[in-house]
Amino acid sequence: MPLNTRVEKSEPVDTDSTNKLNWDDLYVSKEYRMLVRAKRRFIIPALVFFTAYYTLLLVIQGYFPEIASKPVIGSLNFGYLYSLSQIPVAWVLCYAFIRYSQKKIDVLGKELMEKSRQ
């Protein structure tokens, strides 16, 4: 089966070609620096924001139950709506990251890949 032979072939991680790569050169290269910087520029602020957004839910529910119990839309109270909002907020952040990585990160990754082949 053709599919199967392909898999067999790619079995060892350290193929000869990757063993010969000079990781030190790649590590200090401009392309690698830019790739890492582009990732950090998105991930660090997004992660800090989301951890805070979520921790606030735990704090409000735990320490300020009266705020959580305040009705906002009909019987739906703030605690419930804020809990519910975690789901779309997390989804949008992740969606934004994927769009960003397709536009920026994958392009920079390709450049680094090109460099490794030189």
Next chain:
Amino acid sequence: MAIFMFIGLIALTLGITYWSANRVKNATDFYAAGRSISGLQNGLAIAGEYMSAAAFLGISGLIAFKGIDGFLYSVSWYVAFVVVLFVIAEAVRNTGRYTFADIISYRLREKPVRSAAALNTLIISLLYMIPQMIAAGVLIRLLFGIPASVAIIITGVLMTIYVMFGGMIATTWIQIIKAVLLLVGAYALAMLTLSHFNFNPNTLFQSMSQFDPKYLEPGGLIQNPLDRLSLGIGLLFGTAALPHILMRFYTVSTANKARSSVLWGMTFIGLFQILTPILGFGAALLVGVNVIANADKGGNLAAPLLAQFVGGGAGSIGGEFFMAFLSAIAFVTVIAVVSGLALAASSAFAYDFWIKVVRGGRENHKEQLFISKATALGVGAISIILALLLQNVNVAYLTGLAFAIAATANLPVLVFSLFWKRLTTTGAIVGMIGGLIVAIALVLMGPQFAGEDALFPLSNPGLVSIPVGFLITFVASVLTEKEHNSESKYREIAVRSQSGIGAE
């Protein structure tokens, strides 16, 4: 009626296993489905892995008994994917082959590190599996009146067959089918429930608050605010270190697919999680808290009983049909989830321990496949025995313990090996074994286990144990000598994990 649905679904999953068995030719097929899974398929499988018996049966029951606090579990399990996507998914795909130990053993001494990681994976997976198997036992006992022990054995045997013969290919496809069925079933149930409340969630919530206003307020389940923080933080960071979730990222071929599979997974899981308050409140109002409690003290039958009610009531054709349908899905849910866990556990032993440690990394495809299957059989047998022994014990804390161990013992080492140059083998071992001990000790000393005499005030150790895990890994690394070649090895893993160069 119920028996035909169960048999039909089981026949379907066995058919998938038979189909997959012909496709499992080597270790990559067995552990990583030949890296042939697409982003959407893997997303559905992640959703399947995640929508467990706890998420469906457990949470709807908790909300029916304790109110909106139970929804915190649904939300926290969900948001954990932010951490998985941002910190772990891509690096895992870029750096490893089959297990998360591939990453941490990369620049450290392989044998001790893999042994410790394999031990943690086995313990975490077994702790996670046993409550699920016991839930399956309860479900079958209540529907068919067969003893729970027989039901546990049936579950365990089916799981072993799926994993042994179908490996990751069968496990993935069973997860996908089950995820679709569960979503369809849960939406049908939620819509029929809302039809009793003018299709308006607000009316449902209003009726709930007229029944008892406490249902809409926090504090029904978790009274201590610190406990809430600890639980939340543990769940937020624990997922990113669960071996069976990490393993899913090896089934796709690129980092891009790994990322999109997380988003697909989040889409399906989110659609499911927003339903749990509707199911829980609906069950409390329509079925009644006492009826649910009489059927099962843990509340695990709230959703099936709700299905019976909205389908037309006990004894009616619609009611019995819908309850049987949902119970059969719940049962397939359990076996699908335990299969994923059994696969993670057997890969830890067969690949990390047997091939890499005992055999010193000399790979022989035939032997590796044989050992993997034999281990799957062993894991199946052990889990059946443990589930039988523990079936009368309250096992609710076991799943929490699995998350706590994952976050405490695996996460620091995983993060440090990707982002911190100075991590040493001793540091990693101290972090993994020490973290395991700290997490277990804090749970045993906590109120969930020790009750009134608890030495440690929190039921969920995450808030304390995760920082301790990071700290001991850090201190033990700094106190020991740098690894041989540490600088160049770190550079290599950094470039590999960030770029995917040289990834299989």
